[in-house]
Amino acid sequence: MTGRFVPAVLAIALASLVVWSLFPDALRPILEWGANFLPWVNPEATTPVLAILAAVAVLVIACPCALGLATPTALMVGSGIGAERGILIRSGEAIQTFKDVKVIVLDKTGTITRGEPxxxxxxxxxxxxxxxxxxxxxxxxxxxxxxxxxxxxxxxxxxxxxxxxxxxxxxxxxxxxxxxxxxxxxxxxxxxxxxxxxxxxxxxxxxxxxxxxxxxxxxxxxxxxxxxxxxxxxxDTLKKESVQAIRGMHDLGLHVVMITGDNERAAHAVADEVGIDEVQAGVLPEGKVDAIRKLQEKHGNHVAMVGDGINDAAALKQANVGIAIGAGADVAIEAADVTLVRGELTAVVDAMLLSKATFGKIVQNLIWASAYNLAAIPIAAAGLLHPMIGVIAMTASSLSVIGNSLLLKRRYAKEKPSGEYS
Structure with missing residues (x-):
């Protein structure tokens, strides 16, 4: 977006210079009207001065910085919040992809259960x-x-x-x-x-x-x-938070799938106890990648996989979002996009809610930065903004984007990592 924005601003500034130079008398009524409530507007200035002021004001008031800061500041704050809560997010792309997940695949041993048979x-x-x-x-x-x-x-x-x-x-x-x-x-x-x-x-x-x-x-x-x-x-005994975590996933509209090497009866017994939607039993470690791929074909590229062991590494890599839970195997953590240090399944819900909240801040920042530029640039081109006022407005625009991103941290400071965020 910034790559297109800068050439557009330069073109508008040049156009302002040319139009004010060629048609000053036609545009002076705008200045006369503005002078009634804007003390810096001077309708009596010479044509070259008016043309230069309009062009410079456009260049100064335009704020690619606000647009450029909209996404990374929110991602930085979101990643920081995650790290404080034991949710290590490898990249900003993972945050943005996670919000679109529709299907979440859970390994049984060590994820739903304690992994201590x-x-x-x-x-x-x-x-x-x-x-x-x-x-x-x-x-x-x-x-x-x-x-x-x-x-x-x-x-x-x-x-x-x-x-x-x-x-x-x-x-x-x-x-x-x-x-x-x-x-x-x-x-x-x-x-x-x-x-x-x-x-x-x-x-x-x-x-x-x-x-x-x-x-x-x-x-x-x-x-x-x-x-x-x-x-x-x-x-193996269930983790105490498994039922709550899967209920939280359902509340988010997720389709929950359990993939396990266990037989059908044992797998369904566990699934029924915790409320799993779909069970794929008897899946060997090498078959997990194919299972993920088939789910992606069925539900689109909106599949997340949660696992903890070396047998899950390839499946974590295949999923659109790979989530390693607990200490796990190094190879699984390396393959994952998100690592849940706490080892609690409720952290999956926390991570998804954080991704949605972070993306919401990105959207807010982009809307504000775009609205600011759409409103400010025409005003500057009309000669109603002095370049010094433009400097202040541009700085305020960038600071407002940063401040809005930091509000996310303030919100999460009041909430405990329980998987029950509103």
Missing amino acids: KLTDVITAEGVDESELLQLAASVENASEHPIARAIVDGAGERDVKPGEVSEFRSTGARGVSGKVDEKYVLIGNRRLLEEEGIRGLEALDEAMQELEGKGRTAVIVAADGQAMGIVAVA
Whole structure:
């Protein structure tokens, strides 16, 4: 806008100089009228003086500074407010994009839940000892860094079951793990993986699996030498603010989607508890990018993604606004446009409200700066403004834009970061 504004002002100033030089007598009545209430207007001045004063007044009164300051001052204040509240915004573009978000995608573990699963259930197949089942599971999972693996190993320790040595450990990503324990080939994972591996005795565990998944627990099957031995299940607790945060998202008119690698039953149990609109379950880490892309095709480029781990980095990058929550993984924070240091889901609502308020200030600043120039330039061209008055008006215009942006800080000083801003 400023790039077009300056040439336009120069053209108007030149036109004022030419018109006043050629038609002074036709324009003097304007000065005679203005002299009645503007003490600096002198209708008796010579034609060259009037022409030069009009041209200089146009150049002085025009304020590209106000237009140029309208956006960056508001963005600077908005970013500063965010930083004070643990909302780190990487760029001004992120603030402006965030306000247009219509769909918000939430990872489950570590975002909606605490990301600290605990072992809750150990169910054995007929003839299998619980300690034996747990020892085999803990032995293999001890070689994995997955949160579910940590929960199983820690849970076994609480039951005085120590993991043994494992060899030939192999991970199939989010589907499961395998390894040799005491010469037994142990496979741990979801039902689909074990079916593909031809594991026997799965049908006997189906009812227990369905019951556990219906309670929102993540259950995996343990098999040894091709035979299903039982189930171990873990559960993660919801963050205390998750329900409030998702309610706040709905109040903003957002469509809330949860993407998780969990099975359908467990995913829907969590979603129903917190009020999620749409669930995409069984999504592997590499499938999250495709899921985001499909949502963008369906809802337009108005999709934000909230995640906390290394598995979310690519999806955060794909989303129109990527939001890393909590400490998370460095790669996720690097990929995100916004980082929520507080680690609370309500901060997503706070961040969106801040983006809307900041953009509102940008609009106010642009309207004021544009209105000022549209009104002041014709008055200056008519010869009714002395250049010294123009200097004062121009400075006041720039200061008013800065002051209006700072009002945003004053408003937020009275509000607590709770996700309930009006």
